[in-house]
Amino acid sequence: MLTMREYQIVTKLLEVRNEIRIKDLSTEFGVSTRTIKYDLNNVKYWFRQHELDFHSQPNKGIWIACSEAKRMEAKHAIMQMERRKLYPNQDVRVRRLISILALTVEYVTANELAERLEVSRNTILSDLQFVEEMIEPWMVTLERKQRTGYKIYGEEIHVRLLLEHIIQTELSNYDIYQIMTRMMKKETQDIHLIIEDQLVAYYHIVEKHMTAMFDSPFMQQFNHSELLTTLLRLTISLTRLQLGFTVKTYKLLHTPPYKDNHTVFLLTLMKITYEEACFPLLEDEYLYVSGAFEKETNQMDIAHVTEQIIRYVSEQEGINYKQDSRLYSNLLAHLSLRFQKGTMHISEFNPFTEEIKRNHTSLFHHIRKACQTYITTRSVSAQDSFIAFLALHFLVSYENTFKKKQRARALYVCSTGRGVAKLLKSRVEREVPDIDIVAYCSMMEIEDICKREEVDLIVSIFPITADVPVIVVEALPTKRDINAIRQQVENVNKRESPRLQGSFVQSHKRENSEEISQEIILKGCELTQELVSLFGPDLEESRKNAFMMHVCLLVHRCYFEQQYEYTGRVEACMNERATIIRRLFFEKDLKINEAEITALVQYMN
The missing domain is CATH 3.40.50.2300 (Response regulator)
Known part of the structure; x- marks a missing residue:
């Protein structure tokens, strides 16, 4: 039987085509080279079982030599392995403990937890310390009751968001591919997901109805992240209801006043799913699944929040990110779209989350602290995937603008x-x-x-x-x-370069002709004057200069097709301001996307 780390090493060797040094593996997994060498004994045995040649050479590394067909066959075999049967490392055990406690009504003793995870009682007691640390940002606490056991406590919405985060953390890219493929192709073959037994029955009910509706025009408007979030939230909702927990009240849902495609699809899916599970459709359950419970974010001053996050991270990191206007506009667009009214607040899946947490710990921590301070919805700002997406914006800014190539x-x-x-x-x-x-x-x-x-x-x-x-x-x-x-x-x-204390270094210069530069400058000035004259009363004096700079840089991005693109679904702004912005840019022969329009509108009262 493989350990979790050995499973990850096997997967990595199958994914790469060149040699991997043992030293690099020890750095990646945070263990000694001797530990990696011990792990390789089981890894070699697994490859021998699957008739693959494992090679190693001093000063070169380790690698697998085989045909593409054999490699794909082995990748399929390792992905199909039931990871629950692997020897779990501490991270896996901690996540499982949280899942078990979130799906249990009564207190659970350390002995019962040890028996379920097949480890010693002392190991469980040690792991519970890390459980407390992991759940704290989600505003959930671990209750200890002498001679009775352990239980997690917090507002229902926070417990559900925590459970949703734990499940998504366990999902690999291959898991998500399998889930989507099953629904698209309407397959019935079972897949091995790492979810607790209490969730499995309701998961299959929700998946069955989503699969039946997959070809509907309403469902086609959802992206894969939204479909995955809907699937998980419905599963969690039904499971927690079965345990006797509701978000807030038992008020029945009355049909919402709006009838857009997303609402119609979600209501139809929830009605048939809850009917089969023999539960009434409650208003708060609909708000949870759709993400509409985060109403307070609609009043958030996104422009101010963006400024404060950049200011805080700049101060803590010692890098003057405030001078990078591209970072400001990209971050503003991301937050605007993430919290725009009517948008489903999804727990975004970010494959870089663990890598960013490991390699950029300080930046990740400071962005999390800034979000918890300036974003009113802490349950959203606590999500690692959300923090990692914001960190990607800062990393891109650092690489492209502030990190001068060492010479x-x-x-x-x-x-x-x-x-x-x-x-x-x-x-x-x-x-x-x-x-x-x-x-x-x-x-x-x-x-x-x-x-x-x-x-x-x-x-x-x-x-x-x-x-x-x-x-x-x-x-x-x-x-x-x-x-x-x-x-x-x-x-x-190779020496570590000193941090840039507020310097602004251009990483590269575009060689544009004089005519192109003149055209961009003229269009930028014309659009700025027209927009300020139209929206002047709606712009606070403190924001007017920032708005003018944003428009000029936006013209430049439009010209070179470098506009900010949001990974999720973007709701088109249908208000009068957005219509005017579209018209003005169209008149200047510039194509502006909805993400940029949403960001511009945030400057106005």
């Missing part, structure tokens, strides 16, 4: 400080792109130049002693000299 600063030393220095500078910078020869001098000037220019290395035709690395080269560098310089530059650039 080694070099000093060239020759006999006079002139001679062939310019020729060498040209050749070296052409052959070694990550170097800047910032000065050239004679031996008499080395100390002064090094202090003034803060050089990382010295290229010299003489053997000299210095506090920085020295590469001795021929007067006209040979190929071997160039390789030596390149190697030293790589060593310098």
Whole structure:
């Protein structure tokens, strides 16, 4: 039997086509190389069972050599494995404990939990400490009652959102693919999902009715994230009702006043599903499944929240993200669409969540803290997937705008400080792109130049002693000299660069013709003037400059087809302001999408 980590190693080896170093695996999983080597004993045995050749070589790594057909067959076998039968690691045990406690009415003893997870009582007691830490951001607490057991306590909506998060965390890309494929192709073959037994019966009821309705025009308007969220929320709703828990009241649902396609589909699905499960259709259950319980977000000042999140993260990270207007507009658009009125608030599936939490812990923590402070709905801001999506915006900003490619600063030393220095500078910078020869001098000037220019290395035709690395080269560098310089530059650039304290560095420059620049500037100015004249009374004085800058940059994005795109469904803004914005951009021969329109409208009262 494989452990969870061994299962992940097998999956990784089947997904990649090149060698993987054991050291890299130990870094990824946060364990020692010796532990990984122990894990590989079971991994090798699994591959032998499936007639696959496992290769390893010192200083190279480990890899699988086989045909694509065999690789796909093995991937199918590992994905079909019932992961519940794997030896669970602590993360898996903690998530299972939360699921068990969320689906239990009475207190559960440590011995009962140990028996269900097939581990010792002491292991369970240790895991329960981590359970408390994980559920705290969801405003759910772990109750301990002496000689009675454990139970989780919190508002029903928070418990359900926590349970939904736990289930989605367990889902792999392959699981989601299987779920969607079963519904699209109306397949009946069972799949192995890691969900508790209490959920299984209701899950199949909901899936059956969603499959029957899959071809309806109403359902086609949902994206896969919304369908998955609907499936999980209906399953959780029915299961919690069966346990005797309702969101708030037992008030029956009266048909909502609006009749859009999404509402019609959801109401139809819920009626037939609840009828088969023998439950009444309650108003609060509809609000939970549709996400409409988060009404307070409709009054949120999205523009102000965006500014505050960027300000807080900038202060905590020591990077002046406030200077990146592209980050502001993308974040504003994302939050506007995430919390726009009438939108289904889905628990977005983000495949990068764990990687971001592991590799960018500080950024993830600071964004979470900012969201909990400035977003009124803490139950939404606590979701790891939501935080990870916001972190992606900051990471893109850092990579594209603030992270200047590290270039080694070099000093060239020759006999006079002139001679062939310019020729060498040209050749070296052409052959070694990550170097800047910032000065050239004679031996008499080395100390002064090094202090003034803060050089990382010295290229010299003489053997000299210095506090920085020295590469001795021929007067006209040979190929071997160039390789030596390149190697030293790589060593310098591997050092951790200091954080940018508020500097704004352009990572690249677009080479646009003068005519294109003039056209963008003119259209930007014209649109800005027209919009300000029309919406001036609706714009607070403190936001007017930001609005004008946003419009100018938006024109630039429209011209180069770089508008913000939201991954979910975007509800078209149908108010008068949105109509005017569409018309003005159309008149200027610029195509603007709904995400950008939604962001612009947020500036106005």
